[in-house]
Amino acid sequence: MTAADREAQVIDQVSKQLFIGGRWRDAASGATFKVEDPSTGAVLCEVSDAGTDDAFAALDAAAAAQPSWAKHPPRERGEILRRAYDLLIQRQDDLALIMTLEMGKPLAEAKGEIGYAAEFFRWFAEEAVRIEGGFSISPNGQARFLIMRQPVGPSMLITPWNFPMAMGTRKIGPAVAAGCTMVLKPAHQTPLSALALADILREAGLPDGVLSVLPTTDPGPVTEPLLRDGRIRKMSFTGSTAVGRLLLEQSAGQVLRTSMELGGNAPFVVFDDADLDAAVDGAMQAKMRNIGEACTAANRMYVQAGVAEEFARRLSERMGALRIGRGTEDGVQVGPLIDDKARRKVQGLVDDAVGRGAKVLVGGGPGDGAGYFYRPTVLADVPQESRLSHTEIFGPVAPIIPFDSEEEAIAEANDTEFGLVSYVFTQDLGRAFRVSEALETGMVGLNQGIVSNPAAPFGGVKQSGLGREGGRVGIDEFLETKYVGIGGV
Template identity: 45%
Template sequence: MIGRVIGGHHDRPPHTRPCGRGTALPSPIVVRPDPRNYPMSDKAASAGQSARTQRYDGPLELLINGEWTQAEDTQTFVVDDPSSGQAVATMADASVADALTALDHAVDAQKAWGALAAGPRQRLLRQAADNVEAAGAELAATMALEAGKPLPEAHGEVGASVAYIRWYVDQIGHTPGHLARSLNGEWDMQTVYRPVGPCLLISPWNFPLLVAARKLAAALAAGCTALVKPAGLTPLTSAVLVRCFVEAGLPAGVIGFLPTTRDADISEALMADARLRKVSFTGSTRVGSILMRQAATHVQGSQMELGGNGPLIVLDDADLDLAVEQTMIAKFRNAGQVCIGANRLILQDSIADEFLEKFVKAASNLAPGSPFEKGTTMGPLISSAQRDRAVSIIRQFVAAGGEVLYGGSALERPGHFMEPTVITGVGVECELAGEELFAPIAVAYRVADDRAATDFANAVDHGLSAYVFSGDLGRALQVADEVEAGMVAINRALYTDPSGPFGGVKASGMGREGGHEAIYEFLESKLIAARLH
């Protein structure tokens, strides 16, 4: 294995072991983007102009038993704008006592919510989807404000979230169970599906709406009550989402909302309570492993979408213009802070130089900036710690023999901005290849052939996403089949859809979100056998 990734997403320290000797870090390359290459829609631009003149005015409290309330100990925490470093809101900080009170009410509400017929449940959740769609401009502006997403990306996340909610609404009518006769013909077997019970839903900061929406919609569609715990860096978007569900008319106690900076204490207390029956978590492998160990005590169900180290393979018969265009999306959207993003660019030797020439030119046209500025095509990193970690990783690659073809530095401006960075010259044996970058850093590796590409793709602990570019569909399918990943995209960067399963293998997690089977993550089958004579 190439290194052992310490964790997924954003909360692990970078590798410290060098892989060789290299040159000193070169002087930063000044970014001179042409914003005309990435125009913003009029709708996004107008929403941005409006957001710049308004502060966040959504919920700033916990939701417990249908009431928005301050934390029991009145503690709060500040939410910052990563594009300026300035505070934008002060949120109630849930305590362990608040979390257990919310669980009390979720338990009380479970029986009635779980017994609600499919039709009424569909009507409530359909209204919630309508509410989220109607709040689209507010949600997009809130994501831009607290997560630094450029408005076009934020609007795209709103649309995807609405699609997931509507998908789960439709799935409610497709889980009635089935009837079968025993093999000897002496009794009938009725299989019915029942909600697992109260769930803890933990969502990350990088997709604060999409991940929370698809977890919440799946749990509620299955008839489970839910405690929503957003990331402390981005609680505002989830607060607006929860408000949309509450205003659809859901009964008190069905949803609890627990923004907090006391994540470990709250999760530990809730997982220690046998009344909680399921945890669905998106985040680092390190934290996911802790939650799974805690779940073992009461045999609680676990759905985990953890870290990634996505290989993006470009074979020698690929359409290089298409590959570059799609790699820009797979690598640099959300400033590289995407669990399914391209983490390792694996290039066949014969086309590597041409690909990198085109790729560096495309990267030079990216426009880092405020998410509300027309022409911005890449926002900030989420925090100064994340930015400093990215700079440290670049220095380690250079120390390992890497060459910075473009970028390489933090930008000297307010906020947590990085230059888009392209690095080459690092061998596949480098320990750093096992590190999830989670930053706008593209590292290119060269391989001789298909076998070398798949061997390197599989030589890490994780297996969430992968990408293959080839002009021969049969060849691409063969490589895709051999890559150890829960999801593989061929000749495209964007592939997630409500109708398809989302999740990984190996250290990237267990269970799936989306697809026909995802609602069953929150259901348990029950057999009822009736003697015929």
């Protein structure tokens, strides 16, 4: 079988219809949209394009299934997730290829994401049977307090294109474990991963109506009517801060429970006492994971003046040696950006920084070929007033900003409306604690370039979001606490 035949085969295996109430069906309007391979610009397939009628059909199914699903034995909810975990691992190669074709990331990285995505199902399979309440006596001894944890109810889940499988499992996992039904709207650039995931959950035994999946090119008529309907009781969103603000406004009318994982502007701080080899390794992870298209990507690299030049030299060597190309090719380490708009944004930020005095050490422009490639780039002496110091880059660009003192580094790192994650490299234990406590972010990578882990609480502060996903607290986002006061005892 040729590589082209293999690609066509895995695309053909995925349903191109909407998944509503446990059934595959065309959009009510009959509309479809094209899914593009960002490495070539070629059309992979066409997928049903959901509209308002489809959205309400999905909500009807979720609302109808909610009472019985809430009573479903926690052990069996966990077993469904465990079976889905097993299926994800068994089909890792096919699912990774689908992701690479629709999103562009190198195949090895896509395979890693499938493993990461599966771990959310395994984690929440174990959490499903650990939902605890409480019982106590009132302080005056005249009553008893019974505390219950119950599912919040039908939930709207909105996922981005950059981690199309993992962002789905990170939301679906706790919702299933808690006993919530769901309507999932994936990003239109990457619908195939979400549709493949829906089929896996159906095969794993998820009851009809518990999950519906609605790909659409026009999310407003799909999401807004549901958020304003009153039957949706929870909204979970991963995406840009601008869209998050809009969804919060739409959720306010029904006072919905919301969790938001929004934009980032991650500082990567290297002190002169750091292990420089470890810092460069961490920088490559924090910057180049997912081609830099990650909310956790290192966006501003603050390096103490004494080691800034050497750090820049080493990082430039590593970035310049990366192989760019179509993610399905052997040895490729950097795939395309998601579309031409994303590439033009990155180029505009680089041009602005260079125009303000930054020096291009490597890269600095688009890659070759028909796809939306951009060369891994390192910029030195980037002024703090440059646009990329205040804008999420979402691309393979590493701006290096020198600093002198610990106080200066903290002040500049915190000088942003965002607060998702920060990275710190130092071998001074006291400094490690001082800086970690002072940084205004929901997560800190201390001497490591990756913080994401299904067993840890993921989320930000300030305008990077609300709530946490993953870890022991991840299921709390889908549970309500009910207090029953018992008298006469």
